[in-house]
Amino acid sequence: MISPKRRISASIAIVLAVGITPALSGCFGNPIESLVEQATGGQVDLGGKEIPEGFPSEVPLVAGDVQFGIAAGEGDSRGYNVTILAGAESPLKGIETELSDAGFEIQLQGSGSDGVGTIIFTSDAWAGGVIVAKTDDGYTANYTVAASGN
Template sequence: MTKKPALILALALAVVLTPTLTSCANPVEQLVEGAVEQAGGGDVDLNSDGGLPDGFPSDEVPLADGEIVGGMGAGSVDSGGGWTVIVRVGDDREAAFTAIDEQLKAAGFEASYSGFVEGVGSGAYSDSAYSVIVSVADDGTGANTATYIVGGTSS
């Protein structure tokens, strides 16, 4: 498997597993981090305990107000890596998505897509340095979360 598909698989795995790993965080985090690093995905930081992944550009990419459930960072933006962050938002998904959309646009991001359909908000944004894909939905447990996938802007 080449590095880029391994990295994409790792980020997708983090999105799926992070909410379910909070009770057994450290051993599973180490297992996933080690597997991705061995696959050539570079440095990996899996946080299922509520912290931001290492290197997340919080000064440039604003996040919704709410509890950070977890996230993952893999590689560097220069090598095709990026971050996934999950934030618990309020009870009104549409209002949360509208606030996120406005927040990203105010930070200088341009939306190539942004909408709220059938209870799910999603959008794709970019600026000169970063691309952001965000979705706001029920996480399957009744809690509403915003999931951010952040990478470098392709040239």
């Protein structure tokens, strides 16, 4: 059984990798993969503009162009992070509806007047969060998903 502390460490490593990787993916390679592997004690698949292998099919994703995908850990401790460019209109309400319709319990939904916000969701098998942000290119939806441990 994976301890909650290890799950939190893996989640932090995933978020850090997502935030740092674009800056490091240019001229001098990508050392983040080995750093995240060390932090999580497991396998990491960084980069790519596709949904990571093994991403739970139970978690509905907003339509759009995948900007970045990552998977870290192994077995029950595997976690995922996916960023999708969703278009010119905020997908926040649609994402919340899709998650509810898929059987997820919405633990928290916070939003601003400009269509940005956060959704925290859980089920017996999965827990995660979605952050919707506005960029120059439109709205992005960033999903972080891991086994719930229930």
